[in-house]
Amino acid sequence: MSVQVVCIIPSRYESSRFPGKPLADLCGKPMLRHVYERVLRAKSVTLAAVATDDERIFRAVQAFGGRAVMTSPRHRSGTDRIAEAADQLALAEAAIVVNIQGDQPLFEPSQVDEVVGPLLEDATIPMSTLIYKIVRAEEITHPNAVKVVFDDRYFALYFSRATIPFVRDRDKRADYYKHHGIYAYRRAFLRTFPSLPEGVLERLEALEQLRALEHGHRIKVVITPHDSVEVDTPEELERVRRLITGEEKQIPS
Numbered sequence: 710m711s712v713q714v715v716c717i718i719p720s721r722y723e724s725s726r727f728p729g730k731p732l733a734d735l736c737g738k739p740m741l742r743h744v745y746e747r748v749l750r751a752k753s754v755t756l757a758a759v760a761t762d763d764e765r766i767f768r769a770v771q772a773f774g775g776r777a778v779m780t781s782p783r784h785r786s787g788t789d790r791i792a793e794a795a796d797q798l799a800l801a802e803a804a805i806v807v808n809i810q811g812d813q814p815l816f817e818p819s820q821v822d823e824v825v826g827p828l829l830e831d832a833t834i835p836m837s838t839l840i841y842k843i844v845r846a847e848e849i850t851h852p853n854a855v856k857v858v859f860d861d862r863y864f865a866l867y868f869s870r871a872t873i874p875f876v877r878d879r880d881k882r883a884d885y886y887k888h889h890g891i892y893a894y895r896r897a898f899l900r901t902f903p904s905l906p907e908g909v910l911e912r913l914e915a916l917e918q919l920r921a922l923e924h925g926h927r928i929k930v931v932i933t934p935h936d937s938v939e940v941d942t943p944e945e946l947e948r949v950r951r952l953i954t955g956e957e958k959q960i961p962s
Contacts, residue, residue, distance in 0.1 A: 713804040714825055715756045716748040717778075717794050719787035720811040722763035726942050731761075731811050732769055733946055736953050740940065741766065743814035745775050751821035759811070760794035785907065786917035788892070792899040802896050805829070810890040810939070814949055817935040824893045827929040835898035836921065837929040838865075839889040841936050848887055853941070855888040855916060857930060865928040868916050886930075889937060892918070898926070 720731045720741055727733070731741040741759065748757045759770045762782040770777035778797050784790040791808050800806065805828050807821055820839055827837045840857050848854035852870035859865050867873065868888055876883050894902070908923035910916075921928055940946050951957035 712829060713755050713801055714753045714807060714821075715758070715795070715798065715800055715804055716751070716754050716807040716809050716821060717791045717798075718744055718748065718757070718759045718809050718811045719790040719794075720759050720761045720763075720766050722761075722766055724941075727940070727946075729765075730940060730946070731766055733940075733943075735814060735946060735950060739769055739773070740814050740946065740949075741770065741811050742773050742775070744809060744811050744816070745770070745773075747814070747816060747818050748809055748821065750818035752819075753822045753825055754807075756798075758794060758798060760790045762790075786920075787890075788894075788899075788917055789903045791894075792903045795896060795899050800896050804896040806894050806896060806899055808890075808892040808894070812940045813890065813937045814940065815952060816889075816891065816937045817933075820889070820891055820933055820935055820937075823931050823933050824891050827931060828893050828895060831929075834895075834929050835901075835926050836892060836894045837931060838893070838918065839891045839933045840886040840930045841889055841933055843885040843887050844936070849885050853939075857886050857888050859886075859930050863930050863932075865918075865922065865930050867922070868914070868918055870914055870916070886932070888918075889933065890939070901926075 724730050732739045758776040760778050760780050767777045778794040780790050780793045805825050824839050827834050850872050856873045857868045858873050874883050905920050905924045908920045911919040
């Protein structure tokens with residue numbers, strides 16, 4: 710029997726830098742719709758839904774024919790919101806749930822297939838996520854580009870907004886990898902994650918994935934060949950519009 714792969718897009722209306730960004734117009738469609746439609750192009754996906762706590766987003770998704778789930782406004786993170794949505798959708802215990810951020814309208818649909826691969830191959834892995842080898846030098850030190858280090862079996866050791874690894878000796882060089890906000894979880898692990906206390910490092914770095922690591926749960930990382938633009942400001946939305954229309958050269962892959 711094939712495993713059910715469900716993509717859930719957590720989406721909030723409020724944003725300190727860009728209120729209402731999921732519904733911001735992008736080439737005639739709400740940005741969220743671009744994400745939703747790309748999700749459905751992934752080969753492994755059997756179902757997609759938006760998880761939100763805002764009636765405006767809920768109605769907008771229904772208006773373009775998508776599926777939406779109303780969730781609590783009190784969740785600590787997108788993963789907590791995903792967990793409630795999975796309960797509401799009554800997903801099978803064996804299902805794999807993919808978390809796609811609604812602010813990445815240019816992600817490649819094949820990235821969904823990449824992130825679920827480890828969970829399909831190894832039943833002991835609770836969750837996985839995508840990382841990308843940094844090619845833009847400014848991202849190495851930028852706190853919005855979350856860096857990651859991992860072991861020789863590609864399990865994450867740490868995620869940080871700081872530059873990791875730190876290279877002490879000038880004659881040495883390192884490859885740097887940034888984290889993409891695309892996760893896959895086993896349905897069973899989504900029952901565990903919301904029950905975990907907030908981690909000290911999670912709170913300091915404001916990175917929800919550190920909660921899993923701090924409580925001893927493994928995260929498999931998958932190196933994707935595709936970069937993606939995250940939209941956090943109106944200026945970044947304008948850049949995505951230029952990329953879609955061809956006015957700006959595509960980001961390197």
